[in-house]
Amino acid sequence: MPNLFDPLTLRGLTLKNRIGVSPMCQYSANDGIANDWHLAHLGSFAMGGAGLVFAEASGVEARGRISPGCLGLYDDMHIAPLKRITDFIHSHGAAAGIQLAHAGRKASSGLPWNGGGSLTPEQGGWPVVGPTDTPFSPQSLVPHALTADEIADLVQAFAAAAKRALAAGMDVVEIHAAHGYLLHSFLSPLSNTRTDDYGGSFAGRTRFLIEVVDAVRAAWPDDRPLFVRLSATDWVDGGWTGEDSVELARILAQHGVDLVDCSSGGVIPGVQIPTAPGYQVHLAEAVKQHAGIRSAAVGMITTPEQADAIIAEGRADLTLLARAVLRDPHWALHAAQALGHKAAPPKQYLRAYA
Secondary structure (H helix, E strand, O other): OOOOOOOEEEEOOOEEEEEEEEOOOOOOOOEEOHHHHHHHHHHHHOOOOOOEEEEEEEOOOOOOOOOOOOOOOOOHHHHHHHHHHHHHHHHOOOOEEEEEOHHOOOOOOOOHHHHHEEEHHOOOOOOOOOOOOOOOOOOOOOOOOOHHHHHHHHHHHHHHHHHHHHHHOOEEEEEEEOOOOOHHHHHHHOOOOOOOOOOOHHHHHHHHHHHHHHHHHOOOOOOOOEEEEOOOOOOOOOOOOOOHHHHHHHHHHOOOOOEEEOOOOOOOOOOOOOOOOOOOOHHHHHHHHHHEEEEEEOOOOHHHHHHHHHHHHOOOOEEEEOHHHHHHHHHHHHHHHHHHOOOOOOOHHHHOOO
């Protein structure tokens, strides 16, 4: 079996190792535009040895941003600042990715260090949308229920964002269909009670995502991989399940998706999730073993030995780290040392690894 420092080839892209940096919102953009914070933040992970560095969830339209501080890919003005970052990531031997997202009924939120919560128009917020007019929580904004024509427009917004990601030099795009955001809210029966072609049955609830996948795959070059992030379970009776995720993953593979990134939860508030080290790995393992598609594991993966075991035991093809690399941007270099592999830091840092 491969280990953490073996390469991974996906279409025409070969990652130098199985360590990826998960998309993490920074709430630091203006009008969706990346800036020096994003360069330093994302660039540090490439310098630190990760094989794949994802930029955060980026709105495919302005109202699809989680907060006013989130990145966007809804305008050509977003391309050049991101290209500056991908060029730097590439210069350190890492691949660059970005997550195409729409926050749906969880959009128009305040910055977390300002208390979060829904923003009214008077506070700089905007109207939100969802599968129905049911809000995420009693304190959340009431969403507009998308019509079939509006859904079709959003499908094209995802495709347009993928073209901008290509112009910005991205190697991978990931469609965000997790954490209660728009596409996940269509998947889950807890949030999607529609009775038209986009609701009801499994086929109806997955229709929007599959249409987005087809549009993005058509806009994205054949030699570049396409990922989808799923909340692989809602952790609630009557919600989306691991079995649903395996079934959907089989379909996604047939529509040109190369890897399913397996997270969980987020579609309704107040759910008790049994968090523990590697608590979502079994979801990635089920997708990998039963859906005929590669998978990524994410969630409380913190030690080199833990990450290496996930790959070596065939439970996932890629590990995606978040808080661990915020604490240590050079996590991959330190993992190489811990596991007996040669670390390859930037030449400016060689003296620290002698």
